[in-house]
Amino acid sequence: MAGRYKEGVENIPIEQIADALFPEVILTTVDDFLNWGRSWSVWYLLFATACCGIELMQFGGPRTDADRIGSVFRATPRQADLMIVAGTITYKMASRVKLLYEQMAEPKYVISMGACANCGGPFWYSYSVLRGIDKVIPVDFYIAGCPPRPEALLQGVIEVQKKIKKEKYLRAKKSEAGG
Amino acid sequence: MEGIENIYTYLKGKFGEGIGILDKESRDPWFEVKRENLREVATFLRDDPELGFTYLVAITGVDYSKFVDVDYKGKLCATYILYRLRDSHQLIFKVFVEKEDPVIPSVWDIWRAAEWHEREAFDLVGIKFEGHPDLRRILLPPEWEGHPLLKDYKEPEEYRTPDGYLVVKTHRPDPLRENNESDQK
Amino acid sequence: MSLTRSEEWYLNMGPHHPSTHGVLRFVVKSDGEVIDEVKPDIGFLHRGIEKIAERLEYNQIIPYYDRVDYLAAFNASWSYVMAVEKLLGIEVPPRAEYIRVILGELNRIISHLISVGSFALDMGAVTPFTWAIREREVVNDIFEMVTGSRLTYNFPRIGGVYQDVPEGFREKVLQFCEYFPPKLKEFNDLITYQKIFIHRLANVAVITPEQAIAFGLTGPNLRGSGIKYDLRKNRPYSVYSEFEFDIPVGTGEAGTLGDAYDRYMVRIREMEESCKIIKQAIEKMPDGPVRAKVPRKLKPPVGDVYAATEAPRGELGVHLISDGSSRPYRMKIRTGSFAAMSIVNEVSHGLMIADLVALIGSLDVIAPEIDR
Numbered sequence: 001m002a003g004r005y006k007e008g009v010e011n012i013p014i015e016q017i018a019d020a021l022f023p024e025v026i027l028t029t030v031d032d033f034l035n036w037g038r039s040w041s042v043w044y045l046l047f048a049t050a051c052c053g054i055e056l057m058q059f060g061g062p063r064t065d066a067d068r069i070g071s072v073f074r075a076t077p078r079q080a081d082l083m084i085v086a087g088t089i090t091y092k093m094a095s096r097v098k099l100l101y102e103q104m105a106e107p108k109y110v111i112s113m114g115a116c117a118n119c120g121g122p123f124w125y126s127y128s129v130l131r132g133i134d135k136v137i138p139v140d141f142y143i144a145g146c147p148p149r150p151e152a153l154l155q156g157v158i159e160v161q162k163k164i165k166k167e168k169y170l171r172a173k174k175s176e177a178g179g
Numbered sequence: 180m181e182g183i184e185n186i187y188t189y190l191k192g193k194f195g196e197g198i199g200i201l202d203k204e205s206r207d208p209w210f211e212v213k214r215e216n217l218r219e220v221a222t223f224l225r226d227d228p229e230l231g232f233t234y235l236v237a238i239t240g241v242d243y244s245k246f247v248d249v250d251y252k253g254k255l256c257a258t259y260i261l262y263r264l265r266d267s268h269q270l271i272f273k274v275f276v277e278k279e280d281p282v283i284p285s286v287w288d289i290w291r292a293a294e295w296h297e298r299e300a301f302d303l304v305g306i307k308f309e310g311h312p313d314l315r316r317i318l319l320p321p322e323w324e325g326h327p328l329l330k331d332y333k334e335p336e337e338y339r340t341p342d343g344y345l346v347v348k349t350h351r352p353d354p355l356r357e358n359n360e361s362d363q364k
Numbered sequence: 365m366s367l368t369r370s371e372e373w374y375l376n377m378g379p380h381h382p383s384t385h386g387v388l389r390f391v392v393k394s395d396g397e398v399i400d401e402v403k404p405d406i407g408f409l410h411r412g413i414e415k416i417a418e419r420l421e422y423n424q425i426i427p428y429y430d431r432v433d434y435l436a437a438f439n440a441s442w443s444y445v446m447a448v449e450k451l452l453g454i455e456v457p458p459r460a461e462y463i464r465v466i467l468g469e470l471n472r473i474i475s476h477l478i479s480v481g482s483f484a485l486d487m488g489a490v491t492p493f494t495w496a497i498r499e500r501e502v503v504n505d506i507f508e509m510v511t512g513s514r515l516t517y518n519f520p521r522i523g524g525v526y527q528d529v530p531e532g533f534r535e536k537v538l539q540f541c542e543y544f545p546p547k548l549k550e551f552n553d554l555i556t557y558q559k560i561f562i563h564r565l566a567n568v569a570v571i572t573p574e575q576a577i578a579f580g581l582t583g584p585n586l587r588g589s590g591i592k593y594d595l596r597k598n599r600p601y602s603v604y605s606e607f608e609f610d611i612p613v614g615t616g617e618a619g620t621l622g623d624a625y626d627r628y629m630v631r632i633r634e635m636e637e638s639c640k641i642i643k644q645a646i647e648k649m650p651d652g653p654v655r656a657k658v659p660r661k662l663k664p665p666v667g668d669v670y671a672a673t674e675a676p677r678g679e680l681g682v683h684l685i686s687d688g689s690s691r692p693y694r695m696k697i698r699t700g701s702f703a704a705m706s707i708v709n710e711v712s713h714g715l716m717i718a719d720l721v722a723l724i725g726s727l728d729v730i731a732p733e734i735d736r
């Protein structure tokens with residue numbers, strides 16, 4: 001923190017003063033505060049195309065319970081922060097994937113779930129399957145498996161949370177605006 | 180009426196030349212129906228009280244161009260699988276056409292299920308069903324070129340949506356390709 | 365009153381729509397709320413399994429069948445191995461058949477659970493879905509214990525199954541048979557006999573028996589229209605002729621015969637029947653090998669074969685054409701969902717737009733089965 005010492009109170013860190021005066025007050029940066037809020041409300045777009053979609057359902061179901069880390073499904077891309085591409089994407093579908101991604105509001109994250117979304121998986125030899133969604137949209141995390149277990153997907157969302165917590169969101173925006 | 184041979188003889192007596200060969204060697208025996216007689220035979224198969232095959236299971240489009248040496252090698256074929264629901268009797272018959280003239284009369288009004296099965300056979304194998312009300316591609320996007328289940332189908336180099344919104348290269352290494360020598364062993 | 369004017373317009377539904385069960389698209393032509401015509405646009409999940417199969421050996425194809433119908437992966441791959449066994453004339457050991465029946469029926473239960481659960485979800489009730497998923501996880505554990513996988517099992521093999529069931533399987537399955545019926549009753553009390561739910565579905569999207577046969581509907585959709593046709597009884601395969609069970613059919617108990625509620629009820633009752641079959645099978649299960657002796661390189665005779673099992677979504681048939689080599693010359697997959705989708709346009713004329721969701725949900729279609 002830049003202003004560690006306040007005028008008139010010599011050599012006492014501001015945190016100690018705050019702790020002494022108002023024990024229920026937490027001091028933090030605005031970035032950390034925003035990221036804290038964002039990381040515990042990662043709402044994902046319900047985008048289930050194939051087998052992985054069932055594990056995605058069970059990810060939101062009672063055992064894995066994505067709700068406990070603040071993730072709930074949204075049916076529309078406008079309200080979602082995270083796009084979990086669960087399942088095979090064919091060429092016929094690929095343009096829709098791109099469109100849905102573009103409809104999401106910034107900042108947005110993408111998890112590629114399962115072998116098909118990662119690279120085509122068992123359908124590598126198919127004439128109609130897109131071999132990896134990273135050819136169409138940028139991907140943050142890849143989850144291996146055919147299909148991955150819901151626990152693996154939960155870990156993926158936790159990784160997204162970690163990524164969000166590290167971001168300097170406000171400062172990045174300022175520098176972008178300045179430059 | 181039971182047994183493919185009885186049905187074959189019965190139909191042969193009725194339609195004569197309209198019924199072609201009978202393949203008894205096949206695990207599920209089948210017989211051939213000439214395409215000129217397809218609609219009459221189909222209506223008869225459905226409506227005759229002895230036969231009564233009211234239920235169409237599937238139509239399989241087949242490209243026989245790389246098959247073993249048989250009379251119908253090199254032809255396209257639509258295979259019709261039928262059920263009689265009252266005793267679950269199964270019947271398979273085939274209609275062969277030349278590759279240059281892949282036209283078969285549609286039976287969509289005889290078995291309504293055929294409407295989509297014929298569209299699928301058109302999409303994947305390229306058989307044109309004459310008289311079909313809505314013969315367009317069903318599984319592949321409308322701008323797709325070629326019929327992928329033909330034996331000489333070549334995949335395109337790239338996929339492009341008509342409006343140019345998405346362009347993807349489709350090329351990838353293929354260790355299973357037929358001319359790959361390491362695979363032959 | 366002449367100020368009110370009606371005009372036809374088009375509504376696009378899908379391919380990314382929460383109630384279309386996967387990626388389906390419907391182009392709905394409607395006059396206000398009343399549907400005139402629905403054009404289903406399918407193929408968003410067409411993965412070309414039939415073409416891939418032509419370059420693979422017979423036993424390499426089994427995992428692809430898990431992905432044809434991922435909700436009932438076992439039933440789907442069972443169809444395929446049955447077709448190859450029929451082609452080669454392989455006798456399957458009885459213990460393997462019993463294991464197949466038990467796992468197949470368990471798979472039917474969890475598939476129907478997703479079906480009825482997500483149907484209720486489409487109709488606006490969230491809790492039944494969560495409850496159904498909870499019950500599903502119990503069976504998932506059993507499958508994980510036997511096959512090592514939760515969804516795509518890759519367990520049947522040509523001539524049997526991959527391996528014998530582990531220790532404790534019998535107890536776990538019997539425990540489930542005790543556990544499940546009361547839970548199903550709870551589920552029924554929650555939603556099935558709920559007045560609002562019944563009123564929502566009765567007389568909606570009626571499929572007459574004649575239509576059902578003409579369009580080649582199978583499985584619960586055909587039986588929902590009152591036709592008692594089930595491959596397990598009518599063309600008995602495996603060891604199904606040794607068990608006693610009923611085939612539930614629609615009776616029009618809430619409204620008209622063949623409405624959405626009838627199809628829903630058939631699935632609920634089938635789960636009870638499946639429980640009965642599992643109990644009998646586990647009691648009768650003989651000892652012995654679980655896999656017949658099958659050569660590594662299969663060389664089937666030239667010719668056609670068609671084999672089908674009664675999967676949760678109806679007849680899942682496999683039409684194989686062999687040219688005598690170790691790879692199938694042509695493989696065609698016949699699925700219940702494909703037939704069910706073809707009837708949508710016929711039935712939806714005159715429905716309200718909200719009832720279209722009820723129709724699709726009650727047909728229980730899933731995208732990979734339609735598109736393959």
